Amino acid sequence: MFKTLFSRPTKLSSTKASSVGSSHARSIAKSCLPKTEVQQSVLKKIEADYQQAEAILGRQFPRPIVQFTLRGKSAGTAHLQLNKLRFNPVLLEENSTEFIEQVVPHEISHLLSYQLFGRVKPHGVEWQRIMHQVYNVPAHTTHQLNTQSVAGKQFEYYCACGPVQLSIRRHNKVLRNQTQYRCKNCSQVLAAKA
Numbered sequence: 001m002f003k004t005l006f007s008r009p010t011k012l013s014s015t016k017a018s019s020v021g022s023s024h025a026r027s028i029a030k031s032c033l034p035k036t037e038v039q040q041s042v043l044k045k046i047e048a049d050y051q052q053a054e055a056i057l058g059r060q061f062p063r064p065i066v067q068f069t070l071r072g073k074s075a076g077t078a079h080l081q082l083n084k085l086r087f088n089p090v091l092l093e094e095n096s097t098e099f100i101e102q103v104v105p106h107e108i109s110h111l112l113s114y115q116l117f118g119r120v121k122p123h124g125v126e127w128q129r130i131m132h133q134v135y136n137v138p139a140h141t142t143h144q145l146n147t148q149s150v151a152g153k154q155f156e157y158y159c160a161c162g163p164v165q166l167s168i169r170r171h172n173k174v175l176r177n178q179t180q181y182r183c184k185n186c187s188q189v190l191a192a193k194a
Contacts, residue, residue, distance in 0.1 A: 035089075038096045039068055042087060045104045053112055053134050064111055068092070073147040075103045078110035085111070088150070095145045103143060105135040157190035159183040164190055 034040040043066060054060050062083055070077060070088040077086045085107050092099045109130040110122065117126045123141045131139040155171040157164045161183055166174070173179045174192065181190045 035068070036093065038092055038100075039089065041096070041100060042066070042068075042092065042104060045100050046085070046108065049105055049108050049135065053108070053130075056134050057112075057116075061112060061115055064108075071150070073150055075099060075143045075145055076107040078107045078114075080111065080114040083111060083115075090150050091143075091145050091147065094149060098143075098145060102137060102140070103145075105131065105137045106140070106143075109135065156193055157181070158193065159188040159190050160186045161188075166190070 034043055046064070046066060050061055050063060064078075065082065065084040067084065067086045068089040070086040071090075072088070075088050075091050078084070079086070087099075087103070087107075109127050112130050112134075113120055113124075113126045116130075120126045123139070128139040131137050153168050154165040155168065157166050157174075159182075164181075164183060166181065170179075170181060171192075174181065174190075182188065183190060
């Protein structure tokens with residue numbers, strides 16, 4: 001059944017794929033030094049998820065570089081051409097269970113869909129199939145983690161509808177006269193508090 005779902009030509013040659021099987025755990029261990037037990041749990045989950053994918057899809061995959069250096073509201077990112085995963089250490093520590101169960105397979109699925117199918121839509125049908133049929137996880141495109149502790153400073157602007165929060169980046173663009181922002185509801189130009 002899975003052979004028909006994942007029958008498109010792969011990006012890795014069979015010789016390269018066969019040579020990656022021996023040092024999977026070592027390559028993940030080399031990629032970063034986990035600072036906490038939760039980060040160590042993420043590395044174990046990554047290895048388990050790769051083994052699960054290999055068993056279901058019937059082929060081996062190179063292990064990614066893993067870093068815990070992501071900042072802001074993003075929980076994780078997958079760098080496809082670099083075969084690298086980056087995770088937000090603050091969101092990981094604050095939401096460890098949901099992070100490990102949802103974010104880790106989400107990002108791994110991006111790498112696997114790239115390695116299996118090449119350049120496809122980031123949350124397209126190929127990615128969704130991996131999420132559902134390999135990891136049995138809902139294919140949500142965004143996380144629902146509490147991001148209050150990592151949210152940047154917000155600035156209050158106003159329109160006819162009331163107050164609107166702008167990020168520091170957008171606020172600075174307004175100050176430098178680089179842009180104006182409009183309310184999504186009334187289309188009035190947002191004005192800073194006088």
